[in-house]
Amino acid sequence: MPELPEVEALRSFLTDRLVGRRVERVVPVAFHVLKTYEPPLSAAEGRTVTGVTRHGKFLDVALDGGTEAETGSGAEAGSGAGSGADAGADGLHLVVHLARAGWLRWRDALPTAAPRPGGRGALALRVGLDSPAGGGFDLTEQGTQKRLAVWCVRDPAEVPGVARLGPDPLDSALTPEAFAALLREDRRQVKGVLRDQGVLAGIGNAYSDEILHAARLSPFRLAARLDEDEVAALHAAMVDTLRDAVERSRGLAAGELKAEKKTGLRVHGRTGQPCPVCGDTVREVSFADSSLQYCPRCQTGGRPLADRRMSRLLR
Template identity: 40%
Template sequence: MPEAPEVDALAHFLSERLSGRAVTGVELVEGRAWKTRARPLDEIVGRTVTAVTRHGKHIDLDFDGVHLGIGFGRAGWATWSAAGEPEEDAAPGAAVIARIAFDNGILGITDAGEWLSVQLHVVDAADEVPSVAKLGPDAADPRYSRDMLAAALGRRRKQLKALLQEQETLAGVGNAYSDEILFAARLAPTAHASALSEDDITRLHHALHDTLAAAVLARRGVPIAEQKAAKVASMRVHGRTGEPCPDCGGVIEDIPGTKGGGQWCPSCQTLPASD
């Protein structure tokens, strides 16, 4: 799943290549991804890109007031083929959902999931996309403060891993970075938000900020075809089941109840005293 650092890098990549460029043609390969039936994709043909922005794990292409919203879902991503070059292949196992041709290349939208999760919308403003409208504060925003995190946690009896992935509470964090953030904070993913002490909240805020800030910087400039590999290589605990913990040497394990979808170090990450 692409998360804020990868989608941020993609937004910058596309902004550099598409700003001021006109759409010359479109192809919707998978109609189920199209969510604004009354507004066809070819509404953007002939229009010029004036801005590319990220909203959580979504990208918005602004064509001078007509917006194409792209939600990558669980396994969506993009390809870019410069004009005059062979079309870039989708990642192994991925299907092409749509192609958008510009005067300098082709943007492909892909999905590698077992079920389709990419969503495409043509709207008049980015927040007219329902999933964008309900997003909480952006997790990768340097202005996201400790007080904002404390307010989001409240006294909720919800496990931290699930809460960090709740886009209405905190936009941009998914499965992988939630594991990395909680490892850095030394907090068990099964701990409840309501059990955190003031020190725990401070530590979690530092981990959230430092983990995402480092990842955003690390992903910038990485070719979009290599983003997934770069993300996987950077993980300290996520996807490392059975490997030694990079800090204590203990064994990385699957988080109970995740069916292998999340990982932690039981030796390093503890439950709050009141949980």
């Protein structure tokens, strides 16, 4: 799943290629991806991109007001999406969440044939830009769980997932003190707290593993029971891990981001491999639809965490 660093890199990538360009066509191929019907997706056609921003794991492509004929006399005002992505009074926003298996594929030249659902590319939606430069991008989604989602709205806050987001982990306003206040009353395991988008926007399964490894904390520790030093270490590990990942991804093309993410991970997805810090074997705890990875020596005092899947096998 693309997380904060990859979505931030996609935001930068699209900013360079979209801002100032006019959207010629938006074609939904897999209709389950479209989560809104008013305004219609066709209302985005003929508008110029004014900015691209990120809300947690959501991408937000802001479009201008278009012509009076395109927006209609009864169009409502939108509030915009923050710095660099203000759509203006009658503008629109195409908000995208790539979910677990979605991705964005940039095309310098789009195929002339009409897009068809299914097939190897698992094409979900296509956005074509004005000529003579042409080009555009496809949204694709692999696998059987179809969760990729697109909203066409006048204000990104109309998207429920955006409206409930907590602070961005890289926002300078999220000081160590503000971070400590978020954890103080939360009695859940710290792994789940880091992944909760209503607490912190943009951290998923992979980077929560990386942050906890850097902070030398067990993923099963209760957030409310972390002491002052542990909270400070967790905040520093979160900021450093995410900033490093953003820097590694900076300037990369969309097609290179997945490989960069994988090579930069130290414990996530590396079950059975040696920890790059201490050399102990990276272990895994599996759940119904996901898993976490950790280093026992670095994070749990050398004790393996209980894995229900393994416990069943050992009975």
